[in-house]
Structures are given as structure tokens and as C-alpha cells.
Amino acid sequence: MKKLLIIGNWKLNNNKKIILDFCKKLNSYLSTINYDHHLKISIAPPILHLETFNLILQQLHNNHISLTAQNIDVNILGSFTGETSISMLQEIENIKYVIVGHSERRIHHNETKELIAKKFKLVKSFKLIPILCIGETKEEKNANKAQKICKEQIDTIIQLVGYQAFDKAIIAYEPIWAIGSNQSASTNYIQYMHQFIRHYISRYDINISKKLIIQYGGSVNKKNALEILSVKDVNGVLIGNSSLDCDQFIDIIKCTKLIKY
Ligand SMILES: O=C(CO)COP(=O)(O)O
Numbered sequence: 410m411k412k413l414l415i416i417g418n419w420k421l422n423n424n425k426k427i428i429l430d431f432c433k434k435l436n437s438y439l440s441t442i443n444y445d446h447h448l449k450i451s452i453a454p455p456i457l458h459l460e461t462f463n464l465i466l467q468q469l470h471n472n473h474i475s476l477t478a479q480n481i482d483v484n485i486l487g488s489f490t491g492e493t494s495i496s497m498l499q500e501i502e503n504i505k506y507v508i509v510g511h512s513e514r515r516i517h518h519n520e521t522k523e524l525i526a527k528k529f530k531l532v533k534s535f536k537l538i539p540i541l542c543i544g545e546t547k548e549e550k551n552a553n554k555a556q557k558i559c560k561e562q563i564d565t566i567i568q569l570v571g572y573q574a575f576d577k578a579i580i581a582y583e584p585i586w587a588i589g590s591n592q593s594a595s596t597n598y599i600q601y602m603h604q605f606i607r608h609y610i611s612r613y614d615i616n617i618s619k620k621l622i623i624q625y626g627g628s629v630n631k632k633n634a635l636e637i638l639s640v641k642d643v644n645g646v647l648i649g650n651s652s653l654d655c656d657q658f659i660d661i662i663k664c665t666k667l668i669k670y
Pocket residue numbers: 418511583587588589590591626627628629647648649650651
């Protein structure tokens with residue numbers, strides 16, 4: 410049975426009232442099912458709401474939902490107005506994962522591969538789990554460069570931290586052209602890219618590559634989740650829009666029960 414990690418990336422959405430309703434509903438759904446430990450569920454709310462989310466989870470005596478941070482600064486402390494550091498995040502009890510290198514940060518905040526590698530290293534050194542987002546643009550895909558781009562994004566991490574960095578780390582393959590487009594990549598294409606990523610890591614260490622969690626992200630919804638999660642080298646999904654609505658998020662979780670191994 411493969412492990413599955415389902416994460417809702419809320420980006421810049423939702424407020425305290427929605428968080429409360431969402432947590433109650435999700436928690437009560439999870440407490441009614443026979444919870445499968447091969448399945449992990451996490452939510453990445455805006456950083457400002459992580460503490461609220463955490464308090465609600467504690468009040469609900471939750472032990473099924475963890476928290477993910479959408480980003481961190483590359484500095485731990487100092488004069489960096491407006492930033493949040495990994496040491497501050499580490500104080501929040503339910504935090505488990507930190508997203509690094511999301512394409513929206515690469516594009517809108519000019520994050521370079523080198524900066525992302527430094528953030529990745531920082532997350533590992535604070536014993537949290539980095540989720541490295543990689544993926545190509547439409548133009549790069551059309552020019553047959555998708556694998557080259559993903560390889561380069563992985564290589565920058567390996568150069569700074571070593572291939573061992575991918576032990577207990579996660580890669581989220583998120584083709585930029587599929588994000589927010591309502592059109593996910595085809596299952597054949599997802600397998601083609603995920604297999605490439607796993608194979609690439611296996612050239613360094615076969616055991617790390619076998620255990621590596623590779624999530625897919627890009628227009629996952631309740632209609633396509635089952636077929637995407639059933640793809641051989643998919644170990645979970647990173648969901649944007651469809652994770653904002655708790656009912657739809659629960660429907661996606663329900664798909665995991667239907668996967669045939
Ligand atoms: O960017 C994503 C998750 O990180 C995917 O977003 P959508 O699910 O809205 O396409």
C-alpha cells in the first residue's frame with residue numbers, strides 16, 4: 410500500500426470564521442472513518458492563521474490533521490521587515506511541513522533556485538519537512554524541456570545540501586500551466602514526469618528514491634482526484650482551489666479509500 414499525503418494549499422484565502430467551520434467539519438469527518446495511517450492530511454493556511462488553526466486543532470483534540478507553512482524567510486532573525494522565520498514556525502505545535510519554491514513565489518517574488526535551496530536547507534536543519542515544488546511552464550513543456558527544468562530545480566538542492574537532502578523530504582511536481590487552469594495534466598503525463606523524478610533521485614540513492622513522496626499539484630479536484638491518486642508514482646496531491654471548500658476536500662480524501670493497489 411503506498412503512502413498518500415494530501416495537502417490543501419490555501420494560498421491567500423480564507424478567514425478565521427472559515428477556519429473554524431472547516432476544522433470542525435474535517436475533524437468530525439476524520440473521526441468517523443477508520444483512519445488509515447498510510448494517509449496523511451495537512452493544511453497550509455496563510456501564515457497569519459497558522460496559530461489560530463493550531464489552537465482550534467488542539468481544542469478539537471485533533472490528531473489527524475497537521476499544518477504546513479506556505480513559505481519562510483531565508484533568515485532566522487534580524488532586520489527583515491515583513492518576514493516570518495523558521496524558528497517562529499517551529500514553535501507552533503502542529504507544524505510539520507514547509508513549502509519551498511512554489512511557482513507563485515518563483516514568479517511573483519522573484520525567488521531564485523539558489524534562494525530556494527537555502528530555504529530547503531534551513532527547513533531540514535530545523536527538523537521540519539520541506540516540500541520542494543518543481544515544474545515547468547507551458548512554453549518549456551512545448552519545447553520538450555519539462556524534464557530538463559525539473560532536473561535543474563532538483564540539482565540546485567543537491568549541489569547545496571547533497572542528495573541525502575531528499576531523505577524525508579517531499580517533492581511536489583506542479584506544472585505551472587496546470588495550476589489554477591481547471592485542466593490538470595493527463596495521468597500519462599503525470600506518471601511520465603513522476604517516474605522521471607524518482608528515477609533521477611535513484612541515480613544517487615535507490616532507497617531514498619523508493620521512499621520519496623512525490624505529490625502532484627495543478628487543478629486537482631474531486632472529479633479527477635481518484636485517477637490522479639491512482640497513478641503509480643503519485644504519493645499524494647497538493648491542492649489549491651479545491652481545498653478551500655471543506656466538502657470538496659473531504660470528497661478528495663474519500664477517493665483514497667477507492668484506490669486499487
Ligand atoms: O498551486 C497549487 C497547489 O500548490 C495548485 O493550485 P490549484 O489546485 O488551484 O490548481
